[in-house]
Amino acid sequence: MKVQIWADVICPWCGIGRHRLKAALERFEHADEVEVVHRSFQLDPGAPAGVARPVAEMLTAKYGMDPAQVAAMNARVEELAHAEGLKPYIVADNVVGSTALAHEFLAHATAQGMHTRAWDHVLTAYWGEARPVFTVDALVSLGEEIGLDPAGTREALTDRRHRSEVEREAARARALGATGVPFTVVGDRYGLAGAQDPETVLDVLRRAWDDAHRP
Template sequence: MKVEIWSEIACPWCGLGSHRLDRAVERFEHSGHVEVVHRSFPLGSGLPEDRTLSVREFVLAKYGVIPGQAGVPDVEGMAASEGLAPYRVLDNRVGNTDLAHEFLAHASAEGKNGEAWSMIFRAYFGKAESIFTLDDLLGLADEIGLDRDQTRQVLADRRYRRQVQEDAHQAQQLGATGAPFTVIDGRYAVAGAQDTDTLLGILRQVWDETHPTVLDADNDAAICGPDGCAVPADHAAHA
């Protein structure tokens, strides 16, 4: 079963949604047969590339609300209640994430998709570290064993820019209007950071629909396989 999740790195709901998906897969009875693939859905392409803004400043300017006031969801509190702490949102900074998404595409091409996405969420929300500059990303490359010089060249060439754009376009074609956006086995699209129980229920539903249960009511029933046809023991005895 393939589970694809589209995310924006600096989106607090995406970090929480990724955590919830991980917990759902851990609890899923067939977790060993689940492949989770992270894909990019950049939402901050319009932000300046040469500077960052405080989250409080950004949210106030864009939505006209003050983070933490009544009526504004407490994402940090939700994360803490689900074992994801520290989870720093309000005191973090936000900026253009295009280069970070290209870094993740490069890491994925090197076989480190899940490892790289988990690391960058942990760095950004867990430690409130910057993930916006080339030097920031080269430091992360060192953490997961990517070749620093190769990574530097890939990012300087913007080699994965088109792939990141294609990832976002694919999500939009599937019906995504925001992130996170999850598609399970190509059959169910799930918008938003759904809770772990909901995700677990969908995993089970899709599995049941694509893996029908075989009822073995008669262990001596005749059966044909690649090596020929087996004769039931009682039939062989009377032959």
């Protein structure tokens, strides 16, 4: 059974949602027969490439929130992530920017047979260490750490060979009804919007499995 999860690298709820999916799979009776596929979705596809700014600055500009509101919201997300075992999980002191190159890097890594490993590494680097993921140089370094050829990675990111693939994945999510991420599709039948709790995800996994194996 296939589970597809659309996410953006800089979406804090995506990291939490992915963690909850893993927790649900640990309790799912047929987890060894589940293939988890990560899909790309940019929350801000119009963001300028190579430009990063503090999370607080972005939230203030985008939603008109005052600094106290921003600080409180970021603290709540961090506390929730820490309570679920994601620690460190850096939200307030992180930066955001265009994730176009990051998703193209993930597509390149997938083509090299490192799909899950690359997603794990990028998300851990960003949320666990607040490392930048917005430039070719930063992504080449991350790739080298998991065994990707730096010259090949740089070439793939420079010639933008995976750009259309990333755009198609986002278009597919929107066609399925996604308006944001995380967005999870279980067994090509059930859709889950948002970072649902492990119990809800587990229930959907079981229902999708039963549907697929019903005589």
